[in-house]
Amino acid sequence: MEDELRVVSASYITENGGPVVELFGRNRKGESFTLLYRNFLPYFYVIEPTGTELEALDKIDDKVKIENVKLQYRGETRNAIKFTCRSPWRVPEFRKIIRDQNRILAADIPFHFRFYYDFDLGSCVKFSGNEVERGKFTTDHVVVLDSIEKTADFLPPLKIMSFDIENTIKTQRLLVIGYTISFTGKYEDGYIVGEPADIVRQFVELVRKQDPDVITGYNIDGYDLPFIEGVASKGGIELKLARDMTTPQRIQGQFWRIHGRVVADAWWNVKREIHPKQETLAFVSIELLGESKGDVDRLNIDREWEKDRERVIKYCIKDSYLALRILEKIDVLDKYENMSTVSLIPLDDVWNSGNSTLIDSLVIRVADRRGIAVPMNNFINRNEEKIEGGYVHSIEPGLYDMVAVLDFKSMYPSLMIKYNICFTTISEDGEIISPNGTRFVSPERKRGLIPELLEDLMRTRDKYKLMMRNETDPGRKRYLNSMQSQVKILMNSFYGVFASSFYRFTDQNIGSSITAFARETIKGIINDLNSKGIQVIYGDTDSVFIKTGKTDVDSAVSFSVSIGEEISKRLGIQIEVERVLDPLFSHGAKKRYAGKVVYPENERGNLIVRGYEIRRTDSFDLQSEALTEIFNYILNRDVNGALRRAKEIISDVKSGRVEIDKLVISRSVKDFEFYKEQDSLANVQTAKKLMKQGQEFVPGMKVSWIVVDSKKRPQEVEPYIPNQTSNIKPDYQYYADRVAQTLSRVTEVFSVDETSLKNVDIKKKSTLEDFF
DNA sequence: CGCATT
DNA sequence: AACGGCTAATGCG
Numbered sequence: 001m002e003d004e005l006r007v008v009s010a011s012y013i014t015e016n017g018g019p020v021v022e023l024f025g026r027n028r029k030g031e032s033f034t035l036l037y038r039n040f041l042p043y044f045y046v047i048e049p050t051g052t053e054l055e056a057l058d059k060i061d062d063k064v065k066i067e068n069v070k071l072q073y074r075g076e077t078r079n080a081i082k083f084t085c086r087s088p089w090r091v092p093e094f095r096k097i098i099r100d101q102n103r104i105l106a107a108d109i110p111f112h113f114r115f116y117y118d119f120d121l122g123s124c125v126k127f128s129g130n131e132v133e134r135g136k137f138t139t140d141h142v143v144v145l146d147s148i149e150k151t152a153d154f155l156p157p158l159k160i161m162s163f164d165i166e167n168t169i170k171t172q173r174l175l176v177i178g179y180t181i182s183f184t185g186k187y188e189d190g191y192i193v194g195e196p197a198d199i200v201r202q203f204v205e206l207v208r209k210q211d212p213d214v215i216t217g218y219n220i221d222g223y224d225l226p227f228i229e230g231v232a233s234k235g236g237i238e239l240k241l242a243r244d245m246t247t248p249q250r251i252q253g254q255f256w257r258i259h260g261r262v263v264a265d266a267w268w269n270v271k272r273e274i275h276p277k278q279e280t281l282a283f284v285s286i287e288l289l290g291e292s293k294g295d296v297d298r299l300n301i302d303r304e305w306e307k308d309r310e311r312v313i314k315y316c317i318k319d320s321y322l323a324l325r326i327l328e329k330i331d332v333l334d335k336y337e338n339m340s341t342v343s344l345i346p347l348d349d350v351w352n353s354g355n356s357t358l359i360d361s362l363v364i365r366v367a368d369r370r371g372i373a374v375p376m377n378n379f380i381n382r383n384e385e386k387i388e389g390g391y392v393h394s395i396e397p398g399l400y401d402m403v404a405v406l407d408f409k410s411m412y413p414s415l416m417i418k419y420n421i422c423f424t425t426i427s428e429d430g431e432i433i434s435p436n437g438t439r440f441v442s443p444e445r446k447r448g449l450i451p452e453l454l455e456d457l458m459r460t461r462d463k464y465k466l467m468m469r470n471e472t473d474p475g476r477k478r479y480l481n482s483m484q485s486q487v488k489i490l491m492n493s494f495y496g497v498f499a500s501s502f503y504r505f506t507d508q509n510i511g512s513s514i515t516a517f518a519r520e521t522i523k524g525i526i527n528d529l530n531s532k533g534i535q536v537i538y539g540d541t542d543s544v545f546i547k548t549g550k551t552d553v554d555s556a557v558s559f560s561v562s563i564g565e566e567i568s569k570r571l572g573i574q575i576e577v578e579r580v581l582d583p584l585f586s587h588g589a590k591k592r593y594a595g596k597v598v599y600p601e602n603e604r605g606n607l608i609v610r611g612y613e614i615r616r617t618d619s620f621d622l623q624s625e626a627l628t629e630i631f632n633y634i635l636n637r638d639v640n641g642a643l644r645r646a647k648e649i650i651s652d653v654k655s656g657r658v659e660i661d662k663l664v665i666s667r668s669v670k671d672f673e674f675y676k677e678q679d680s681l682a683n684v685q686t687a688k689k690l691m692k693q694g695q696e697f698v699p700g701m702k703v704s705w706i707v708v709d710s711k712k713r714p715q716e717v718e719p720y721i722p723n724q725t726s727n728i729k730p731d732y733q734y735y736a737d738r739v740a741q742t743l744s745r746v747t748e749v750f751s752v753d754e755t756s757l758k759n760v761d762i763k764k765k766s767t768l769e770d771f772f
Numbered sequence: 773c774g775c776a777t778t
Numbered sequence: 779a780a781c782g783g784c785t786a787a788t789g790c791g
Contacts, residue, residue, distance in 0.1 A: 042779070091779045110779050252781045275777095355783045379782075389785030496783030503783080511784075540786085591778070591787055611778060611788075618776065618790085667776060676774070680791075683776085715791080738790090778788085 044107035161212035162324035178316030197235035222698035390541030397588035404560035422448025710734035
């Protein structure tokens with residue numbers, strides 16, 4: 001049989017003492033597949049092993065063969081051996097035989113990645129083989145592979161299953177599992193009730209029969225899955241949720257791995273994608289879907305269950321439905337499928353692992369092809385010293401006219417290309433010298449592996465952008481846009497990974513050279529512009545804000561474009577006019593500014609605010625809204641209006657003329673042990689109170705509260721739960737003070753301080769009362 | 773200064 | 779075969 005597949009996940013199982021690689025996914029028609037490959041074995045390298053080491057390796061019962069090879073290691077050709085064995089799970093044990101871990105190479109690459117690299121596979125594969133009986137596998141088809149190769153990507157229908165559990169609070173008894181399944185645009189839902197052990201047994205059956213690619217739910221990682229696992233282990237039930245009958249495994253107390261499926265917690269994904277101000281399912285459902293949750297009282301779920309079982313079941317199913325719709329709404333599935341295409345690893349690994357895994361996938365393949373040694377990651381000898389980062393130019397308080405924002409296109413990747421920065425080119429006799437003294441060989445002598453990869457990615461991105469411009473079909477256009485954006489994200493993640501302390505190809509000097517070149521470049525531009533009489537107002541890492549001195553937009557744009565072109569040509573790195581702001585406001589702090597956009601045309605009139613409270617979840621809505629209003633006045637150059645309105649807002653808050661929803665403050669909470677003085681922190685206090693009330697809480701979650709007495713030490717707060725606020729009395733003075741502080745940072749630029757803002761006769765204005 | 777956030 | 783991109787900077791308590 002022959003077909004093509006989008007790979008959802010890859011793993012291996014043991015069969016007759018040896019490994020079998022398994023790939024899972026769906027074809028264009030939406031049929032699910034298991035692909036099996038039996039003739040692949042694990043291996044690693046050792047550079048110049050000693051006699052004793054070689055003897056010990058040779059004696060290993062698991063050994064298949066030892067071969068002599070040559071490898072490029074730290075710029076030299078070295079003799080090495082390639083050690084092949086049968087059991088991937090025993091490799092950590094064999095690693096210990098070698099004294100100096102620097103001499104063992106590529107002995108920490110997960111087996112399914114080894115398979116992926118060696119067969120040069122991608123997000124989609126073309127295969128041929130014999131279809132066999134399904135046996136224990138849950139997919140529509142099971143195929144023993146003859147051949148497999150990478151193929152052009154496509155997006156088949158994937159099946160998503162969302163579930164939610166309800167349990168009693170006191171006895172922690174499982175009451176019901178509700179679920180919703182989405183496939184080819186259709187929804188199907190249902191529930192399971194009965195004895196707890198039976199519920200879990202039936203759930204396992206359901207998952208096996210439905211065979212979903214993605215499993216989701218709201219906070220299933222930290223709550224529902226561990227709960228079900230607990231019931232299963234108490235009842236002696238094997239939780240065979242995987243496509244190959246294995247049980248879920250928890251990685252680092254956080255992610256779950258279920259062979260053949262992606263576990264994608266809707267909460268975790270929402271957090272990562274949209275940073276909502278509050279993270280409860282109720283809040284996110286309303287914000288994203290405009291739908292509210294059922295109104296079952298979870299605190300008295302035992303009573304609700306006795307009184308009206310149907311209602312609790314409906315509520316449970318609704319929660320699973322909402323989580324599913326949220327996951328669909330934030331469009332993560334397509335996005336991660338496309339990143340899988342760009343980074344050449346299975347969907348599951350893109351979704352649930354870090355940037356270094358993506359970079360590994362591209363870099364290790366090239367290194368292997370060129371005989372370049374692949375060291376292991378090093379999590380033990382972490383370098384304590386930090387790399388110096390980007391340069392941030394200070395900004396004077398004030399209101400500035402016609403400011404152009406120029407910024408570098410992919411600055412760090414561009415510098416890595418320009419200066420040939422790579423672990424393969426770093427050398428004491430290099431011709432290129434970074435500002436911190438590190439030397440790199442010139443590209444004429446030896447083109448670096450990383451610069452070459454980055455150049456390929458730049459070309460790929462430009463290709464997608466060009467295709468996007470010429471595309472008329474909106475669906476296809478969205479796809480192309482997503483692809484170019486994933487390529488950009490991947491390019492930009494190179495610097496971070498190479499600046500990290502643990503990464504296999506990292507050298508401290510590589511990371512610091514990149515930022516040093518960047519600082520030199522940006523400072524050079526600032527000095528140059530200043531010497532030409534062009535005033536630089538601000539700059540951060542890869543951007544410069546200049547005063548154009550023009551009064552109309554067209555001249556401001558053409559003036560700054562010509563400056564950008566001149567710099568681009570001179571430095572060989574592209575710099576573009578991102579925006580023109582008129583005016584730009586600063587209160588004199590770095591990374592904080594507001595401006596009104598006059599260019600580009602499609603953004604004209606928009607207000608942009610960076611860094612200020614408006615964007616922060618630990619400021620309350622009223623504070624954000626007040627600041628936005630004041631910025632509106634200021635950016636329309638109405639300073640008196642701003643002052644008048646600021647005073648009005650503050651006096652309104654002070655006298656309690658504000659809805660409680662506007663006073664909610666949210667912050668995340670870690671594991672309590674993490675804190676030195678946990679009792680003094682409002683977020684920890686809130687989490688503890690929530691737990692006492694029997695609410696779901698897991699570390700890492702954002703909690704929301706209202707300050708009720710700021711004069712107590714520590715300040716007293718009450719958890720905020722929507723529609724349950726009747727008995728909370730906010731400390732209005734506290735809120736008024738905080739708003740005053742925020743607004744005065746702006747008004748002080750115009751010589752009005754906090755005290756003058758607060759000192760108003762509130763009797764004069766009583767706008768609200770006039771309505772009654 | 774510790775902590776969370778951008 | 780398995781944890782893991784980076785720093786600069788602000789502001790609250």
